[in-house]
Amino acid sequence: MGLFFFGIAVILFHAQSWGSKVESPRMARATIRPGETLHTLLKKNGFNEEDVKAIWRQNLLPKNFRILADEPYLVINDQKEKTRGIKFFEQLSDYSYYLFKNGTGEANGLRVLEKYRTEIVTVRGKVLGGILNSILSIVNNDWVAFRFLDAYLFDINPRKDLSRGAGFWMKLEKKFLGDQFVKYGEVLETNLEVKGQVETRKFIPLGTGGVFLDPTTPAFAEAKELYAPVNYIHISSVFSNHRVHPIRGKSKPHNGVDFELPVGSEVFSAHKGHIEKIGKDRAAGNHVVIRHSNGLTTAYLHLNSIQSNLKVGKHVGIGELIGQVGCTGYCTSPHLHFSVKRGNRPIDPMKVMRRYPYQFAQQIVSSVNKL
Numbered sequence: 001m002g003l004f005f006f007g008i009a010v011i012l013f014h015a016q017s018w019g020s021k022v023e024s025p026r027m028a029r030a031t032i033r034p035g036e037t038l039h040t041l042l043k044k045n046g047f048n049e050e051d052v053k054a055i056w057r058q059n060l061l062p063k064n065f066r067i068l069a070d071e072p073y074l075v076i077n078d079q080k081e082k083t084r085g086i087k088f089f090e091q092l093s094d095y096s097y098y099l100f101k102n103g104t105g106e107a108n109g110l111r112v113l114e115k116y117r118t119e120i121v122t123v124r125g126k127v128l129g130g131i132l133n134s135i136l137s138i139v140n141n142d143w144v145a146f147r148f149l150d151a152y153l154f155d156i157n158p159r160k161d162l163s164r165g166a167g168f169w170m171k172l173e174k175k176f177l178g179d180q181f182v183k184y185g186e187v188l189e190t191n192l193e194v195k196g197q198v199e200t201r202k203f204i205p206l207g208t209g210g211v212f213l214d215p216t217t218p219a220f221a222e223a224k225e226l227y228a229p230v231n232y233i234h235i236s237s238v239f240s241n242h243r244v245h246p247i248r249g250k251s252k253p254h255n256g257v258d259f260e261l262p263v264g265s266e267v268f269s270a271h272k273g274h275i276e277k278i279g280k281d282r283a284a285g286n287h288v289v290i291r292h293s294n295g296l297t298t299a300y301l302h303l304n305s306i307q308s309n310l311k312v313g314k315h316v317g318i319g320e321l322i323g324q325v326g327c328t329g330y331c332t333s334p335h336l337h338f339s340v341k342r343g344n345r346p347i348d349p350m351k352v353m354r355r356y357p358y359q360f361a362q363q364i365v366s367s368v369n370k371l
């Protein structure tokens with residue numbers, strides 16, 4: 001007992017002898033429960049109705065900010081700064097949002113650039129039932145599960161081509177603040193047993209996105225006519241001749257693919273060509289159509305904004321920035337609807353599109369050599 005107290009005293013003395021040493025804030029990890037909203041979370045953590053209004057008035061949070069069930073947040077008590085509150089983490093950047101009350105009880109918010117400590121871990125599982133649920137039973141995180149499936153988008157259908165008990169494993173980043181785990185980072189490598197063979201994909205970061213490549217196959221040698229219009233491919237809706245429309249409910253063919261990406265993500269021309277149309281309407285929202293010399297036409301819908309230098313009839317270069325992802329027109333969540341026509345006939349973009357935009361082609365070649 002005596003030794004125990006002695007130990008504490010030494011630690012306190014030690015801390016004081018380093019006068020400038022910062023006492024780190026106390027942080028407890030909590031998990032967002034199904035059905036909880038930012039509003040209910042704030043109320044649960046000591047914010048009253050006036051505080052909530054004060055935070056809303058700051059317009060700190062982006063319009064599309066959503067909290068997701070099962071995602072972590074931190075409950076913080078910072079005695080040095082005399083603030084306490086809750087902190088949320090952006091998945092795609094190192095920014096977080098700290099919503100807090102200060103010493104005088106005033107409610108406030110801050111966007112913070114975090115310095116995470118990153119650990120790389122390997123997780124393993126077996127496919128029992130659906131692949132998505134099998135991954136979620138090992139890592140309960142939609143981001144990680146979708147990243148894993150995205151790795152096989154171009155060549156394997158993991159929802160169909162798997163046998164029961166097929167093994168999978170992946171290397172992924174875990175991000176920490178202090179000793180608290182706050183979010184998963186990138187999925188760096190995926191492995192999946194398909195018909196008795198292990199299919200490996202490695203992630204190559206490209207700008208704010210990236211691409212999963214098979215280290216045994218040179219993806220840059222693909223003979224495909226178009227390049228990807230975005231720098232990360234996550235498909236929320238595939239090309240099909242029969243599909244139930246998300247808003248109107250009726251069965252309607254989907255003449256393109258939907259790439260789900262955050263608002264503001266860059267959209268590039270899939271090839272060089274001439275601008276055929278720049279428009280804005282109730283269904284397509286802000287959109288651009290480009291006619292290419294190889295007989296293909298590409299369309300880019302629901303854009304948040306269109307580059308102001310684009311004009312109908314003008315030439316556009318291969319991989320040129322043409323606009324930003326948005327959710328204008330008939331749209332339930334931000335995405336790029338990308339469609340391709342050969343002559344007048346819509347074709348599946350995935351059949352004619354490479355998995356990365358043109359300006360990263362050189363980077364892909366040098367990265368693949370290092371895989």
Ligand SMILES: [Zn+2]
Nearest residue numbers: 256257258337
């Ligand atoms: Zn669509």
